[in-house]
Amino acid sequence: MLALLTIALASRKIIDISLRPLTRIETTAEAIAAGDLSARLPDAKPNTEVGHLVTSLNQMLSRIEESFALRIASEDKLRRFVADASHELRTPLTAIRGFAELHRQGAVQGEAKTAELVQRIEKESIRMSTLVEDLLLLARLDQARELQRDPVDVKTLINEVVASAQAAKSTHPISVNHADGDVCILGDSQRIHQVIANLVANAQSHTPEGTAVNISVSQNEDGITISVTDNGPGLSEADQAKVFERFYRADPSRVRSGLDGSGLGLSIVDAVMGAHGGTVSVKSELGKGATFTLFFPTVEM
Structure with a gap:
């Protein structure tokens, strides 16, 4: 009876030891689920099935972390691009609106000054048109559309x-x-x-x-x-x-x-x-x- 009890206790101890890496996997999985993508599994003996599993999972986690980092960087870059594009478009629009308001209020008198005002409006509209054309070109290139090849x-x-x-x-x-x-x-x-x-x-x-x-x-x-x-x-x-x-x-x-x-x-x-x-x-x-x-x-x- 004592021998059976000893065997049972020893077996339980062996099972606990063998399951310890799985417990660590569970802990790491919970950390990742909570948002810690840098969490990794502790190293295990590489010549065991658990060791192979730990190595594969850590490689997978590294790739997932890199993918999320790239996605966040891409989203941040897109937000900055949209904000910059909006600012660049707003600048000539504000100038055109201001020049037009001056003309509407009669603040500019005389043929020479009126011609100068119109010229400024034209320059700002050309600037805005150029910006829009450049943005459209970049959008087409971003979509990897095939260029003419001659x-x-x-x-x-x-x-x-x-x-x-x-x-x-x-x-x-x-x-x-x-x-x-x-x-x-x-x-x-x-x-x-x-x-x-x-x-x-x-x-x-x-x-x-x-x-x-x-x-x-x-x-x-x-x-x-x-x-x-x-x-x-x-x-x-x-x-x-x-x-x-x-x-x-x-x-x-x-x-x-x-x-x-x-x-x-x-x-x-x-x-x-x-x-x-x-x-x-x-x-x-x-x-x-x-x-x-x-x-x-x-x-x-």
């Missing part, structure tokens, strides 16, 4: 960009270094034109008048590289890390000339390059200018 003559396209940029703003001399031979990209000509034009406009807008801008093109077996370089004030490391974010404004002490853009120019560059399977990067030092580099990987025509 052979694009890079030399011709860059020459067109330079001609347009100098016609719009002749304050910055622009030079071009073309690669030898024909240079072609398989992609959307209009979007690639926009990407290069945005980089040139960015250089013109954030550097003093007279600052030289250079566009250089090179190619090898890996792909085609297009760089836009200026010798302006440059960017800090903090600005370089965020410069492609939507509505991000670099250090306000940087030179700005003319009307501010929509704040989406470099974001569009990044999105268009992603849609082409390419990349955009920036290299800069304060006081030593900046270089934005586009890379289009080789694609069979």
